[in-house]
Amino acid sequence: MKKVPEATIRRLFYYYRCLKNDDSESPKYICSDVLGNKTGIKSTLLRRDLSFFGHMGHKGKGYHKDELQDKLEKILGIDQEYEIALVGAGNVGKALIKYKKFRELGLYITEIFDNDLDKIGRRVGGYIVKNVKYLKETLEQNNIEIVVLAIDEEEIDEIIDQLQETNIKAIWNLSSARLDFDKNIIIIKEDLCCSLGSLIYNING
Amino acid sequence: MKKVPEATIRRLFYYYRCLKNDDSESPKYICSDVLGNKTGIKSTLLRRDLSFFGHMGHKGKGYHKDELQDKLEKILGIDQEYEIALVGAGNVGKALIKYKKFRELGLYITEIFDNDLDKIGRRVGGYIVKNVKYLKETLEQNNIEIVVLAIDEEEIDEIIDQLQETNIKAIWNLSSARLDFDKNIIIIKEDLCCSLGSLIYNING
DNA sequence: TAGATTGTTAATCGATTAACAATC
DNA sequence: TAGATTGTTAATCGATTAACAATC
Incomplete structure (x- = not known):
């Protein structure tokens, strides 16, 4: 085709x-x-x-x-259900967890990770935030193939290292970090700053 | 050019x-x-x-x-500062208010609106949520030209009616609603469902 | 049959890539 | 001058639009 x-x-x-x-x-x-x-x-x-x-x-x-x-x-593949892991339980992450429309498409965030000790162990949208150091382990155990990144750029390296060794198929990247994998992983980037930013450019143009 | x-x-x-x-x-x-x-x-x-x-x-x-x-x-026009109004103080709206990177670009959300009586009058990220019925009035008084929509589709009509009569230049549309103005307003749409959704399509492809 | 509407093919438009002349 | 690197022009690639034959 x-x-x-x-x-x-x-x-x-x-x-x-x-x-x-x-x-x-x-x-x-x-x-x-x-x-x-x-x-x-x-x-x-x-x-x-x-x-x-x-x-x-x-x-x-x-x-x-x-x-x-x-x-x-x-x-579109939305006749099935998908489990998704979220990395980053900050403001954007929290919004995504509570975003009802994903569930209408059969997309469920069932694992949440963060590196902030204040957040780890707390409950967000019904799920307990786990320490990001267990990311790889958890993804493997639960056969999760989709990861959403809503983290700060600085934290990206550790996460890439862990994801390299998993069998994940796709990443939805809401961080401004650039991802570069050896493996063939589908990556879609959603850059909120560029998006709102391009609006500003167009105003002045 | x-x-x-x-x-x-x-x-x-x-x-x-x-x-x-x-x-x-x-x-x-x-x-x-x-x-x-x-x-x-x-x-x-x-x-x-x-x-x-x-x-x-x-x-x-x-x-x-x-x-x-x-x-x-x-x-890019980011050598200046811009005041932005946010309509919708739900989960996505709240995340945007707290999103620090916008401020680095000189973009400040200084007005927040909602139609939910539980939210109106409350403080989010330092600003008090106003009743959406004062949207037009407030935009005019403060010369705000940029609006961010983070609302549910159903609420769109009232908002469009009000925005039609203002002098706003641009809308960043994070709702799934389709906007259609007579006037020449710059609109950039960011559809989170389509974005994550297209990832799903690509997994199965 | 006549009218409506799809689905395909060709034409156009726009963005990216390749090649390279200009020049610091 | 030789080497490096820009900025432009032409070639390619890809997506949208227009035209229309096919057919229900």
Whole structure:
């Protein structure tokens, strides 16, 4: 299959979310024009996005809403549940733990780590914060393959060292640290400073 | 000037941050190869990024570190200070208020709004949470031009109505709501669900 | 059949990479 | 001058848009 752009995947989430929030029974079908308008995406781009995954619609009719929602759920992988470990129980970390929308996607943060002795042992969102020195051990014991990093840059080295030796598949990096692994780990970086920062640039431009 | 890609702006932040964190006095110059390696960006792309803004370097020598840092600061607009209003004092909102790195960029959240009576009147990060119904009024009185949205989708309509009538320039949208203004407002959306979600897709791919 | 709408192919647009002339 | 390195131009790659044939 042809490589699917990252941007397409993000838009699939929009389509999915739009269908999920729309609980009207009829009509059963929605056409690319309507779904495009609702999500703010051109209908032609929407059709192209969907066509990466085969014939999703019905010519002359549109897309069967329930069917499309189901298919998107499978494509995106959110028909399953995932256990996630969070490293960093600071302000951002705490917000993520309590973020309900992740759970709607089947994503559960079930382990929390920090290096701050004041935080270790405390309960955050129902889970006890563990000492980060047990990170590798815990990930292995519980077969956790997804890690979220919400730490300060300075702490990154110890964490990279530990993660190198695990079988994790993916890291969602909310820290400003740059990650560089030998192994093939999927990394998505979300840099809040650059994001808000680029807004500032655009204001002055 | 030719339009500068959004991706370039984000990379400028990486260069800037890298220079700022490097407090070694000598050498005074850094070449695109070295700075590229440190930030994980190809030197040729780095040079192209910088060349959007004129001649930033010195042939045969590289880029003068202090000079480049200063120039980037000005280009990015972070040599000034900005007051920002936050709408939504939930978990994400609270994390943003306490996020120190924004302040390093000269970005200060000085007004906080919510519609939850339990939150209104309480103090978060030194500021008292105001009733969202005073949003428009407060923005105008204080000449605030940047708004951060960290709210639930359902609350979006009232907020859009109020913001329509203000002179704000930019919105950083951390909610999953879609914004659609008549006026020309710079909007940057940061969708945490799509971001973590796309990681899930990539795991299964 | 006529109308609606998909899905595909080709054209366009935009961003990155490669090559290299300019020059310190 | 020789070596290093920038900044620009052309080539490539990738994503979006437009056009339209296929078909329900």
